[in-house]
Amino acid sequence: MLARLSLVALAAAASSLAQEIPATASPEQLALVNAQYQNSGLNDGGNAGFGIELNSAALLSIVYGFGVVENGQTYSVDQVAEAPDVYVTPASDTAAEFNSSAAYTLMLADASSLGDPDTRGNYRHFLGNGFTGAAASGSNLTFQPENGEVITSYAAPGPIAGTGPHRYAWLMFTQPGDFAAPANLSSPGTAAAPWYVSSYVQETGLQLVAASFFTVQNGEPTGSVASTQAVNTATLSVSSAASSTSSGASASASAPASGGNDSSAAPKSIVASVAAGLLGLGAALMA
Numbered sequence: 001m002l003a004r005l006s007l008v009a010l011a012a013a014a015s016s017l018a019q020e021i022p023a024t025a026s027p028e029q030l031a032l033v034n035a036q037y038q039n040s041g042l043n044d045g046g047n048a049g050f051g052i053e054l055n056s057a058a059l060l061s062i063v064y065g066f067g068v069v070e071n072g073q074t075y076s077v078d079q080v081a082e083a084p085d086v087y088v089t090p091a092s093d094t095a096a097e098f099n100s101s102a103a104y105t106l107m108l109a110d111a112s113s114l115g116d117p118d119t120r121g122n123y124r125h126f127l128g129n130g131f132t133g134a135a136a137s138g139s140n141l142t143f144q145p146e147n148g149e150v151i152t153s154y155a156a157p158g159p160i161a162g163t164g165p166h167r168y169a170w171l172m173f174t175q176p177g178d179f180a181a182p183a184n185l186s187s188p189g190t191a192a193a194p195w196y197v198s199s200y201v202q203e204t205g206l207q208l209v210a211a212s213f214f215t216v217q218n219g220e221p222t223g224s225v226a227s228t229q230a231v232n233t234a235t236l237s238v239s240s241a242a243s244s245t246s247s248g249a250s251a252s253a254s255a256p257a258s259g260g261n262d263s264s265a266a267p268k269s270i271v272a273s274v275a276a277g278l279l280g281l282g283a284a285l286m287a
């Protein structure tokens with residue numbers, strides 16, 4: 001168990017959802033996550049995203065009390081109030097990158113307030129370095145990162161009311177052999193605060209190898225936020241289509257778990273069909 005990230009209260013819920021943690025990742029699943037990350041604009045620089053590309057080598061399963069995070073899904077503040085458990089599932093041809101001498105950085109960051117880039121950059125909600133863990137042997141490659149040094153403890157997403165949907169991402173990096181935490185981000189107890197993910201990554205030589213991302217919104221968005229909300233929820237219908245095996249992006253399949261904040265059905269299906277065409281979604285759906 002990932003002591004610093006797990007909660008005793010979640011243990012029962014997590015074990016009842018165990019079948020939702022995959023045993024291996026397929027190349028199509030990894031490509032789908034990369035596309036969802038891009039569709040959400042999380043690779044964008046200039047205060048609109050994290051300014052780094054995702055090259056998934058594993059699936060990242062983030063398990064909150066409600067279950068496993070679906071990329072692009074909207075969750076309530078309450079649903080993500082407590083720190084989750086983290087599971088990593090490599091593909092058979094990437095498993096060697098997750099070996100017993102590898103070390104990982106895990107973080108949770110808010111990209112920005114959509115449509116209104118935050119001039120202070122991204123926001124750090126969790127940061128830990130030196131996690132260890134290797135791909136399990138046998139047919140199930142999944143493992144849990146453990147024993148990391150937590151620099152910034154979990155600060156639950158809590159967007160300011162009216163600032164629209166905020167895009168939160170759990171990011172997992174492999175550390176270079178000579179990794180050294182920057183001096184001002186090396187002490188446990190460093191508070192959650194604005195920062196730039198790309199600066200941190202460049203300074204430390206991290207490689208982004210897995211990600212899981214979702215949206216949290218508090219209250220009604222302002223007008224300037226609405227146009228970019230569609231970009232974000234578009235990824236939701238891709239992942240919902242994937243789990244429902246439907247070839248279309250039905251609105252009912254992509255209803256948010258929080259039950260109400262999602263009203264952009266038309267843009268969803270448009271972007272979903274583009275993504276389906278690009279990826280040959282049918283092949284990616286069933287694994």
Ligand SMILES: *[C@@H]1O[C@H](CO)[C@@H](O)[C@H](O)[C@H]1NC(C)=O
Pocket residue numbers: 018019020021022023140141142143
């Ligand atoms: C794979 O292993 C993980 C970690 O032990 C477990 O939680 C999950 O249920 C397993 N998945 C499958 C499909 O067996």
Ligand SMILES: *[C@@H]1O[C@H](CO)[C@@H](O)[C@H](O)[C@H]1NC(C)=O
Pocket residue numbers: 075076077216217218219220258259260261
């Ligand atoms: C939207 O969700 C937020 C929490 O994410 C909640 O506080 C708010 O009341 C919801 N708004 C509507 C209209 O349901």
Ligand SMILES: *[C@@H]1O[C@H](CO)[C@@H](O)[C@H](O)[C@H]1NC(C)=O
Pocket residue numbers: 096097098099100101102103174
């Ligand atoms: C072990 O993992 C690290 C980090 O992913 C990687 O750089 C290294 O090449 C791996 N070693 C082997 C033998 O695959």
Ligand SMILES: *[C@@H]1O[C@H](CO)[C@@H](O)[C@H](O)[C@H]1NC(C)=O
Pocket residue numbers: 182184185193195
């Ligand atoms: C750490 O220092 C760098 C470089 O001076 C600065 O850009 C960054 O904002 C600082 N980060 C924190 C969390 O203080």
